Amino acid sequence: MQATRLIHLSGATVSLVLEPNTDGAPVWRYFGAPAGSDGSLSVSGLADAWPAAGAQPLPPTMLENDPPLTLLPTHGLGWFNQPALAGSRAADGGDLDWAHDFRPDDVQWDEHTLRVELSDDVAGLGMTVVYSVEPESGVVSAWAELDNRADTPFRLDWLAAACVPLAPGMDRVLGFSGKWTLEFQENRETLGVATWRRDNRRGRTSHDSFPGVIAGSTLGDDDGTALGAHLGWSGNHTILIEPLADGRRQLQIGEWLAPGEVVLARGERYRTPTAYLAFSARGLNALSASFHQFVRQHVLAWPGGRMAPRPVHLNTWEAVYCKHDPDDLMSLATSAAEVGVERFVLDDGWFHRRDSDRAALGDWWPDARKYPHGLAPLIEHVRTLGMQFGLWVEPEMVSPDSDLYRAHPDWAMHLEGRPLVTGRHQLVLDLANRDVEDYLFDALDTLLRGHSIDYLKWDMNRDLATAGHRGRAAYRRQTDACYRLLARLRAAHPALEIESCASGGGRADYGMLAHMHRVWTSDSNDALTRIGIQRGFLRFFPPEVMGAHIGPAVSHTTGRRHDMAFRAAVAVPGHLGLEMDVRMLDPDERAELVRWIGLFKTWRDVAHSGTLRQGEAGASLAWLQIAAPDRSAALIAIYRRREDTDRYIAPMPVKGLDPMRRYRVQILHMPTAPHYAKPSGLLATLAERGLVLSGATLGDLGVPVPPLPPESAVVIGCTEALD
Numbered sequence: 001m002q003a004t005r006l007i008h009l010s011g012a013t014v015s016l017v018l019e020p021n022t023d024g025a026p027v028w029r030y031f032g033a034p035a036g037s038d039g040s041l042s043v044s045g046l047a048d049a050w051p052a053a054g055a056q057p058l059p060p061t062m063l064e065n066d067p068p069l070t071l072l073p074t075h076g077l078g079w080f081n082q083p084a085l086a087g088s089r090a091a092d093g094g095d096l097d098w099a100h101d102f103r104p105d106d107v108q109w110d111e112h113t114l115r116v117e118l119s120d121d122v123a124g125l126g127m128t129v130v131y132s133v134e135p136e137s138g139v140v141s142a143w144a145e146l147d148n149r150a151d152t153p154f155r156l157d158w159l160a161a162a163c164v165p166l167a168p169g170m171d172r173v174l175g176f177s178g179k180w181t182l183e184f185q186e187n188r189e190t191l192g193v194a195t196w197r198r199d200n201r202r203g204r205t206s207h208d209s210f211p212g213v214i215a216g217s218t219l220g221d222d223d224g225t226a227l228g229a230h231l232g233w234s235g236n237h238t239i240l241i242e243p244l245a246d247g248r249r250q251l252q253i254g255e256w257l258a259p260g261e262v263v264l265a266r267g268e269r270y271r272t273p274t275a276y277l278a279f280s281a282r283g284l285n286a287l288s289a290s291f292h293q294f295v296r297q298h299v300l301a302w303p304g305g306r307m308a309p310r311p312v313h314l315n316t317w318e319a320v321y322c323k324h325d326p327d328d329l330m331s332l333a334t335s336a337a338e339v340g341v342e343r344f345v346l347d348d349g350w351f352h353r354r355d356s357d358r359a360a361l362g363d364w365w366p367d368a369r370k371y372p373h374g375l376a377p378l379i380e381h382v383r384t385l386g387m388q389f390g391l392w393v394e395p396e397m398v399s400p401d402s403d404l405y406r407a408h409p410d411w412a413m414h415l416e417g418r419p420l421v422t423g424r425h426q427l428v429l430d431l432a433n434r435d436v437e438d439y440l441f442d443a444l445d446t447l448l449r450g451h452s453i454d455y456l457k458w459d460m461n462r463d464l465a466t467a468g469h470r471g472r473a474a475y476r477r478q479t480d481a482c483y484r485l486l487a488r489l490r491a492a493h494p495a496l497e498i499e500s501c502a503s504g505g506g507r508a509d510y511g512m513l514a515h516m517h518r519v520w521t522s523d524s525n526d527a528l529t530r531i532g533i534q535r536g537f538l539r540f541f542p543p544e545v546m547g548a549h550i551g552p553a554v555s556h557t558t559g560r561r562h563d564m565a566f567r568a569a570v571a572v573p574g575h576l577g578l579e580m581d582v583r584m585l586d587p588d589e590r591a592e593l594v595r596w597i598g599l600f601k602t603w604r605d606v607a608h609s610g611t612l613r614q615g616e617a618g619a620s621l622a623w624l625q626i627a628a629p630d631r632s633a634a635l636i637a638i639y640r641r642r643e644d645t646d647r648y649i650a651p652m653p654v655k656g657l658d659p660m661r662r663y664r665v666q667i668l669h670m671p672t673a674p675h676y677a678k679p680s681g682l683l684a685t686l687a688e689r690g691l692v693l694s695g696a697t698l699g700d701l702g703v704p705v706p707p708l709p710p711e712s713a714v715v716i717g718c719t720e721a722l723d
């Protein structure tokens with residue numbers, strides 16, 4: 001038998017193997033651990049592969065041509081599963097060209113990238129499909145592009161950005177759900193015979209359906225296979241996992257399209273957003289490490305090309321809400337600088353007649369009643385204190401009670417004859433209208449030119465409904481226009497950093513992260529709630545983009561009370577900020593806050609460049625560790641969520657350090673609840689002086705963990721002992 005020449009793309013953590021196919025798109029043979037690694041495909045097996053066609057005897061009742069799973073399975077000629085493409089052409093009496101059959105025109109590949117050009121001459125369609133493996137992280141970027149080559153319009157209903165196989169046995173799924181103040185909640189489900197599917201039609205990335213999923217065998221933190229998929233897109237999405245007849249499953253991810261949203265005239269093209277895929281043979285933490293590495297090197301675009309140390313924020317929202325008084329804010333800024341804050345962010349309430357969320361969005365100039373001399377005196381005060389200045393804006397929105405709306409009621413997204421749907425008393429501007437885009441660019445550009453502003457907190461506080469542009473659904477246009485506006489602003493103000501906020505974490509995705517530098521992870525600053533929110537967020541995003549604030553003692557969103565240490569220990573691994581009125585602290589709390597900010601500054605380089613591992617011990621303990629890239633240090637935080645019957649907490653093995661090197665291990669914080677025994681022996685030494693241990697001991701035996709009362713944390717640092 002003549003060996004089949006296979007297409008093999010590879011990166012550090014993944015191999016993709018496909019079989020060229022003269023009848024259609026390349027056929028999936030393998031998506032998994034790098035060929036040649038333990039338990040994966042052998043390289044020699046690849047070299048003399050048997051062909052996919054005819055490998056399985058055709059069972060009774062099947063069509064004689066049972067199409068295999070390709071990069072682009074299409075409906076109509078025998079593929080009865082979810083097709084990667086759905087669409088048709090309107091014709092008299094009913095739609096045509098709904099059954100598709102693409103033939104390859106050109107298939108090019110090298111070690112890392114596969115590019116396939118196909119055409120369906122009967123339907124008058126062309127298609128490009130690209131899969132590209134980033135070699136170091138192993139993250140695969142995939143997209144597809146359809147073009148209409150016939151004279152009549154083609155209405156597109158679905159085009160998968162990626163369509164990949166899951167090996168038999170990968171029958172667990174980790175998906176994400178959520179709501180305001182409870183984003184990135186992990187849901188583990190077992191896949192069955194029905195299709196698993198999530199759609200987002202809210203027009204923004206959404207709180208309740210993060211555009212990412214992980215499918216795997218055990219979904220263990222450090223064991224089992226796992227395939228992660230994420231759509232880098234800030235609009236709608238669909239993710240589905242469907243069982244196939246041969247025991248595998250297919251995973252498709254792409255943009256959910258409203259009816260008629262994409263209709264291609266002759267020569268027009270639709271390119272999907274990019275899907276990002278990663279594979280791990282060692283559980284969820286290794287998967288996250290791939291995504292983090294990729295985001296750091298290929299998604300984030302820092303001013304000047306490099307991330308500066310993440311400055312400690314003070315965000316004014318929960319301190320003053322919309323009650324702005326420049327003298328009061330200056331005094332808040334002075335106190336913030338004294339405790340070590342490095343960036344003062346003026347939240348909502350500063351612009352023309354903005355006294356509550358009922359009015360003023362769109363009127364982006366300082367409120368002359370509150371700021372008779374404009375923002376300049378406050379900004380200058382902040383600068384004199386040595387801090388950067390940030391400003392809150394919500395450009396995509398308009399309040400019906402605003403000068404902008406009164407002047408341009410037609411600028412809000414709407415559908416003729418349909419009511420305007422408000423959310424938080426506001427409407428969405430139709431960014432696909434160039435006049436709107438130009439107005440917003442000018443308004444923001446004027447603010448940025450006229451003031452010394454380093455940072456924008458860019459908010460987006462409602463879902464899109466009646467998302468119409470000239471009668472057509474315009475979710476996609478809106479998202480594209482938002483990216484365009486951001487790109488224009490970044491080009492005009494290259495030193496600017498921007499935060500993505502959408503009532504907290506409602507717009508967290510790699511599409512936004514290509515334009516922005518931080519995500520406001522959640523409006524919940526309740527440390528207990530935050531543990532779960534951050535855990536989900538960190539699956540796909542590195543800690544340096546995770547906005548994490550120490551809130552007030554009593555959470556404004558849950559009413560729960562936590563001590564400073566627990567609040568700080570949960571926030572410290574992320575991009576730290578304060579969401580409180582620091583002037584209200586008593587001297588002890590203030591001194592404690594200063595210590596935590598100091599701890600953050602000491603450890604931020606490690607936390608924001610290192611390799612993260614997360615885990616849980618039962619339902620009551622959660623932990624994370626971040627090891628420096630050069631293995632010279634590690635930061636460990638262990639959180640007790642609730643009471644448990646365990647009397648001792650097992651020592652925590654510290655991974656990612658060098659077994660041959662020696663480390664000073666120091667407890668940086670441990671709780672001092674009155675009924676818990678004072679540490680003695682080894683724990684006392686660890687807390688008081690620290691102890692030098694080898695990386696091997698730390699990796700195998702771990703560090704002892706003190707008893708932890710509910711809703712408390714211990715933080716431990718390991719630094720290389722060079723003496």
Ligand code: GLA
Pocket residue numbers: 317347348357392459461501502503504520523
């Ligand atoms: C949203 C944000 C908050 C705050 C308010 C201001 O809710 O998520 O952080 O900025 O808007 O109105």
